[in-house]
Amino acid sequence: MSAVDLTVKLGPLTLKNPVVTASGTFGYGTEFSPFLDLSTLGGIVVKGLSLRPRRGNEPPRICETPSGMLNAIGLQNVGVDAFLQEKLPALLPFDTAVLANVYGEREEEYVQVCERLEGARGLAGIELNVSCPNTSRGGMQFGVDPVTLERLVAAVRRVTSLPLIVKLSPNVTDIGEPARAAVAGGADILSLVNTFTGMGIDAESRRPVLNNVVGGLSGPAIKPLALYMVHRVAKAVDVPIMGMGGIMNAVDAVEFFLAGAAAVQIGTSNFLNPGGAATMVRDLEQWCSRHQVEKVRDLTGGLRT
Numbered sequence: 001m002s003a004v005d006l007t008v009k010l011g012p013l014t015l016k017n018p019v020v021t022a023s024g025t026f027g028y029g030t031e032f033s034p035f036l037d038l039s040t041l042g043g044i045v046v047k048g049l050s051l052r053p054r055r056g057n058e059p060p061r062i063c064e065t066p067s068g069m070l071n072a073i074g075l076q077n078v079g080v081d082a083f084l085q086e087k088l089p090a091l092l093p094f095d096t097a098v099l100a101n102v103y104g105e106r107e108e109e110y111v112q113v114c115e116r117l118e119g120a121r122g123l124a125g126i127e128l129n130v131s132c133p134n135t136s137r138g139g140m141q142f143g144v145d146p147v148t149l150e151r152l153v154a155a156v157r158r159v160t161s162l163p164l165i166v167k168l169s170p171n172v173t174d175i176g177e178p179a180r181a182a183v184a185g186g187a188d189i190l191s192l193v194n195t196f197t198g199m200g201i202d203a204e205s206r207r208p209v210l211n212n213v214v215g216g217l218s219g220p221a222i223k224p225l226a227l228y229m230v231h232r233v234a235k236a237v238d239v240p241i242m243g244m245g246g247i248m249n250a251v252d253a254v255e256f257f258l259a260g261a262a263a264v265q266i267g268t269s270n271f272l273n274p275g276g277a278a279t280m281v282r283d284l285e286q287w288c289s290r291h292q293v294e295k296v297r298d299l300t301g302g303l304r305t
C-alpha cells in the first residue's frame with residue numbers, strides 16, 4: 001500500500017489530516033485520551049466557550065431519535081479563563097490542531113472571548129458558533145441574519161490574527177446567504193452544519209422530551225441535508241469548508257469531500273464510539289490507497305455531475 005498524503009490546507013490553517021472532532025461532542029479533548037491517541041487527529045474543536053462559566057440547561061437535555069439525537073445542553077462550559085489556565089495547557093503535549101469554539105450572548109461577548117484567546121500558546125484557530133439553537137439569547141440569532149452576521153464576524157476579525165472559522169446554522173432558507181455574509185466579514189474558513197432545530201414529545205405524559213422543549217438534531221438523520229448544504233456553500237463562496245453532519249465512518253467523510261469540504265468534523269459518532277475518529281483517519285487512508293488517491297485533498301469538490 002503506497003503512502004497517502006493526508007495533509008490539508010484550509011487557507012491559513014494546515015491540518016495533518018482532515019479528521020477533526022466537533023465542538024460539544026468531545027469535551028475539552030483530554031476526556032477522550034483513554035479511548036484514542038489525540039495526536040492521531042487532524043484537530044479538536046473544544047466545547048463552546050463563553051466569557052463566564054455557564055451551567056447550561058436543566059436536564060433532560062439529551063435524547064435519542066431514529067438515526068440521531070436531540071440535545072439542548074445550552075452551552076455549559078468552564079468559561080474562557082479556565083480554558084486558558086487549565087484545559088488548553090493539558091492539550092499541549094498532543095500533536096493536533098486545537099480550535100476554540102466561541103459563543104456569546106452579545107457581539108461584545110464574542111469579541112471579548114476572542115481577545116482573551118489571542119496569542120494563547122497551543123491554539124491553532126477560532127471557530128465562531130453563530131448557530132446554537134439551544135440558548136435563549138445569542139447563538140443562532142447571529143447566524144440567521146446576514147447583516148448581523150457580517151458585522152459580528154468583522155468585529156471579531158479586528159481583534160484576532162488566528163485563523164477564523166465561522167460555523168453556519170442550517171436553520172435558514174438558503175445557506176448561501178449567511179455563507180457570503182461570513183466571508184464578507186472576514187471568515188477564513190466556513191464550517192457547517194450545526195444542528196437542526198427539532199423537538200421530541202412523549203405521548204404518554206404529553207410533555208416535551210427535553211426540558212428546554214426544543215433542541216438540536218444531529219447524527220445520520222441529518223447527513224443528506226448537511227451534504228446538500230456543503231455542496232450549496234461550495235458553489236456560493238470561495239473559502240475552504242469543514243463539513244459535518246452525521247459522519248459515522250470514512251466513506252461518509254469522502255462523500256463530504258466530494259461535495260466540496262476540505263476537512264470534516266465528527267460529532268454524534270463520538271458518543272457511540274469514543275475512539276472512532278482515530279479509526280476514521282486510518283480507514284480514510286486505506287480508502288484513498290484502494291482508490292489510487294495519492295492526496296486526500298484531491299477529493300475536495302470531486303463530485304461528478
Ligand SMILES: Cc1cc2nc3c(=O)[nH]c(=O)nc-3n(C[C@H](O)[C@H](O)[C@H](O)COP(=O)(O)O)c2cc1C
Pocket residue numbers: 022023024025047048069071073075101129132167193194195217218219220222244245246247265266267268269
Ligand atoms: C451534545 C452536543 C453538544 C454540542 N455543542 C456544540 C457547541 O458547544 N458548539 C457548537 O458549535 N456546536 C455544538 N454541537 C454541534 C456539533 O458540533 C455538530 O455541528 C452537530 O452535532 C452536527 O454533527 P454530527 O451530526 O456529526 O453530530 C453540539 C452537538 C451535540 C450533539
